Amino acid sequence: SQQGEEDPQALSIQEGENATMNCSYKTSINNLQWYRQNSGRGLVHLILIRSNEREKHSGRLRVTLDTSKKSSSLLITASRAADTASYFCATTRGGGYNKLIFGAGTRLAVHP
Amino acid sequence: GAVVSQHPSRVICKSGTSVKIECRSLDFQATTMFWYRQFPKQSLMLMATSNEGSKATYEQGVEKDKFLINHASLTLSTLTVTSAHPEDSSFYICSAREGGTGVHTGELFFGEGSRLTVL
Numbered sequence: 001s002q003q004g005e006e007d008p009q010a011l012s013i014q015e016g017e018n019a020t021m022n023c024s025y026k027t028s029i030n031n032l033q034w035y036r037q038n039s040g041r042g043l044v045h046l047i048l049i050r051s052n053e054r055e056k057h058s059g060r061l062r063v064t065l066d067t068s069k070k071s072s073s074l075l076i077t078a079s080r081a082a083d084t085a086s087y088f089c090a091t092t093r094g095g096g097y098n099k100l101i102f103g104a105g106t107r108l109a110v111h112p
Numbered sequence: 113g114a115v116v117s118q119h120p121s122r123v124i125c126k127s128g129t130s131v132k133i134e135c136r137s138l139d140f141q142a143t144t145m146f147w148y149r150q151f152p153k154q155s156l157m158l159m160a161t162s163n164e165g166s167k168a169t170y171e172q173g174v175e176k177d178k179f180l181i182n183h184a185s186l187t188l189s190t191l192t193v194t195s196a197h198p199e200d201s202s203f204y205i206c207s208a209r210e211g212g213t214g215v216h217t218g219e220l221f222f223g224e225g226s227r228l229t230v231l
Contacts, residue, residue, distance in 0.1 A: 035222075042118075042205060042222040043156075088155060100146065100207070100220055102156045 006089060006103040014111050019076040021106040023089030030092045032065055034074050037086045079110045114140045116208050118223030125196055126231055132192045133226045135206030141186040142208035150203040162189040196230040203227050
């Protein structure tokens with residue numbers, strides 16, 4: 001399968017709460033990225049974490065990477081209704097073209 | 113940021129016809145573009161890697177004769193769904209990596225997607 005696992009598949013929270021999404025993958029990676037997709041739209045790049053990094057921050061986003069467990073997490077703090085979207089992790093493997101392979105995704109709903 | 117344009121955004125066609133989807137990098141050159149397919153509430157599945165000036169590299173299980181890919185220039189890749197059938201109805205998304213040969217920033221820029229409905 002191309003895809004890694006992500007959990008939860010769907011997450012419903014209230015505005016102001018934190019949202020945590022997890023991603024696991026199967027093979028060694030060069031880096032791991034998180035993307036956001038609004039319904040029926042393209043993807044927006046959120047953050048990239050390299051295989052030698054353990055944690056990265058960007059605004060309200062915090063990403064961790066545990067290469068020993070082949071897993072990553074995305075934390076969105078103080079969520080807003082506008083954060084409602086699907087979130088995907090994606091890994092880049094070696095090779096000439098560095099293909100980006102996506103996880104199953106988490107559908108996040110933030111209620112006002 | 114860099115912009116990738118996909119056209120058309122929506123297309124409806126009859127079974128048996130062929131449909132062409134264009135993917136353009138508007139303000140950068142992309143020697144490599146990727147085509148993905150996404151079914152409702154599912155993830156993106158990589159279909160093929162489009163290489164400027166050479167044949168596309170298809171993922172396992174993707175029919176080369178069904179999904180024709182042409183990367184004629186550094187800013188344009190096209191996906192043609194030949195003899196489309198209802199099961200080909202899906203959301204097709206392209207992405208492009210900024211940079212010429214040998215330059216890989218790691219970030220891909222995505223088009224807005226093309227929703228194909230085959231009747």
